[in-house]
Amino acid sequence: MSIKDQNKDVENIEVWEDLVHIRDLVICxxxxxxxxxxxYLIAPNEPPxxxxxxxxxxxxxxxxxxxxxKPKRTFRYEEEK
Structure with a gap:
C-alpha cells in the first residue's frame, strides 16, 4: 500500500459498507x-x-x-476471461 493510499484511508470511514470522506459527511x-x-422550530405549535x-x-x-x-465513486468494467 502506497502513502497516497494510506492517506485516502485516513480521510475515509466506512459507513454501510461504503467509504465516505469524513469532511463531506460532517458537512452533510x-x-x-x-x-x-x-x-421544526419555525412551524406553528399545532400537531402534527x-x-x-x-x-x-x-x-x-x-x-x-x-x-x-458530488459522488467520488468510479466504476471500472472488466471483461471476464
Whole structure:
C-alpha cells in the first residue's frame, strides 16, 4: 500500500459498507440537522405541523447535500476471461 493510499484511508470511514470522506459527511450532517431543526422550530405549535415541516426540512437538506457534495465513486468494467 502506497502513502497516497494510506492517506485516502485516513480521510475515509466506512459507513454501510461504503467509504465516505469524513469532511463531506460532517458537512452533510450539519446541513441536514440545521434544515430539519429549523423547519421544526419555525412551524406553528399545532400537531402534527412541526413533524411535517421538520420532515420537509430533512428532505430539503438531503437535496442540498446531493447538489453540494458530488459522488467520488468510479466504476471500472472488466471483461471476464
Amino acid at each position: 450532517l450539519v446541513i441536514c440537522s440545521l434544515t430539519t431543526l429549523g423547519g 405541523t412541526p413533524l411535517i415541516v421538520g420532515l420537509i426540512g430533512a428532505v430539503v437538506g438531503f437535496i442540498l447535500c446531493s447538489i453540494i457534495i
